[in-house]
Amino acid sequence: MATSSQDAVSINVPAVLARLRGEYMPAPELAELIEGLVGRTVADVERALILQTLAHCRGNRTTAAMMLGISVRTMRNKLRTFIEDGIAVSPALQA
Numbered sequence: 001m002a003t004s005s006q007d008a009v010s011i012n013v014p015a016v017l018a019r020l021r022g023e024y025m026p027a028p029e030l031a032e033l034i035e036g037l038v039g040r041t042v043a044d045v046e047r048a049l050i051l052q053t054l055a056h057c058r059g060n061r062t063t064a065a066m067m068l069g070i071s072v073r074t075m076r077n078k079l080r081t082f083i084e085d086g087i088a089v090s091p092a093l094q095a
Contacts, residue, residue, distance in 0.1 A: 009040055009048035013056050016049060017067060047087070050078055059092035 015033055037045055050068065057064040065075035079089050 013052045
């Protein structure tokens with residue numbers, strides 16, 4: 001998932017999605033989540049979130065896009081950019 005010039009970013013997808021839905025997250029847990037992102041570019045964090053959500057959805061781009069609150073078209077465009085940048089994107093897995 002990471003290239004030689006980039007570090008992999010690990011994101012707790014369920015915690016991020018819960019936060020985006022407005023669900024309560026204790027302050028220390030939220031602070032820990034944010035602290036883990038400090039020093040990363042928004043592009044790196046976005047890429048990691050998209051790829052981890054896609055993996056969580058077993059490669060289903062439509063479901064991943066819905067979870068992230070983006071259009072399927074935006075998802076497709078982001079993934080195409082990742083591939084052009086040499087980042088591996090997992091294909092959809094069979095259920």
